[in-house]
Amino acid sequence: MTAQKTRSRVPRLLQAVLVVVGIYLAFRVIFDVILGQPIPASLMVMYMFFVIAGVFMVFTFTEESARELVAPIKALVDDPGKKNIRNVVFIIVPLLVSAIVYYKMQPSLDAPLELRSIHPAPPASVKAFGKRFDLTKLENPYRKFEKQDPEKFRELVAEGGVVYIQNCQYCHGDKLDGNGPYAQGLNPVPLNFQDVGTIAQLQESFLFWRIATGGPGLPKEATPWISSMPVWQNFLSEEEIWKVILYLYDYTGRRPRSWEHE
Numbered sequence: 289m290t291a292q293k294t295r296s297r298v299p300r301l302l303q304a305v306l307v308v309v310g311i312y313l314a315f316r317v318i319f320d321v322i323l324g325q326p327i328p329a330s331l332m333v334m335y336m337f338f339v340i341a342g343v344f345m346v347f348t349f350t351e352e353s354a355r356e357l358v359a360p361i362k363a364l365v366d367d368p369g370k371k372n373i374r375n376v377v378f379i380i381v382p383l384l385v386s387a388i389v390y391y392k393m394q395p396s397l398d399a400p401l402e403l404r405s406i407h408p409a410p411p412a413s414v415k416a417f418g419k420r421f422d423l424t425k426l427e428n429p430y431r432k433f434e435k436q437d438p439e440k441f442r443e444l445v446a447e448g449g450v451v452y453i454q455n456c457q458y459c460h461g462d463k464l465d466g467n468g469p470y471a472q473g474l475n476p477v478p479l480n481f482q483d484v485g486t487i488a489q490l491q492e493s494f495l496f497w498r499i500a501t502g503g504p505g506l507p508k509e510a511t512p513w514i515s516s517m518p519v520w521q522n523f524l525s526e527e528e529i530w531k532v533i534l535y536l537y538d539y540t541g542r543r544p545r546s547w548e549h550e
């Protein structure tokens with residue numbers, strides 16, 4: 289290999305960098321401009337990792353090409369003629385790195401981020417009252433009386449109302465609006481059942497699960513959970529829970545969500 293030939297081309301290191309940058313830009317153009325679908329940063333990192341690895345493999349395929357690739361770096365480190373550039377680089381690079389680290393380590397004064405899903409996906413089945421309940425099939429055993437025996441249904445709703453006033457209004461409020469006397473001191477706040485975003489969106493089986501197992505029954509993926517919602521299976525019977533559910537829907541005038549269209 290003659291020195292002349294090497295000098296006549298772009299240095300291999302620069303070539304490699306240009307290829308990597310070119311592929312990066314191509315990705316951006318294809319995804320952002322042509323497809324109109326921005327590519328997720330994590331995916332981009334993965335793609336670029338393979339691109340860099342691939343380019344490195346190609347550019348170091350023979351010993352000769354490997355030597356050419358690192359030649360500028362090697363020269364910088366041991367060529368006596370490059371002493372000044374070397375000193376500058378060895379000062380600038382650490383300064384740059386420390387600046388980046390310093391900038392990234394800036395403490396944030398924002399409250400710590402708590403990503404909480406208000407209605408986490410329910411498990412397929414739950415354990416309560418020493419039994420397993422299949423939440424996909426579970427139904428309120430009293431719901432049928434709404435049509436079959438309206439008088440009996442009114443009684444059940446009234447009984448549910450008693451359960452509610454004795455146990456739930458302290459937090460969820462006597463108007464079911466989440467504004468009970470304890471509500472101010474709680475975080476997360478007790479839910480407002482009048483809001484269309486709560487029970488109107490849910491099936492009765494979901495409510496049964498949430499009432500029976502409370503805050504501690506929430507799935508791990510919904511953490512950090514610091515919900516004060518009590519575990520009502522410790523204090524109420526299954527029947528009382530179903531009745532209080534009837535009351536929640538009746539008082540708010542909402543319909544539980546169900547699979548079949550009514």
Ligand code: HEC
Nearest residue numbers: 455456459476477478479486487495498503515516517532
């Ligand atoms: C100590 C306060 C407190 C009491 C008493 C309480 N709750 Fe709650 N409840 C909460 C809090 C706080 C939440 C919101 C956080 C969560 O979902 O766990 C909640 C959530 C709920 C939810 C979930 C609603 C949804 O949209 O996901 C239901 C249903 C519920 N409560 C029903 C009841 C019933 C029925 C009673 C009485 C038997 C009751 N709660 C008593 C504090 C309470």
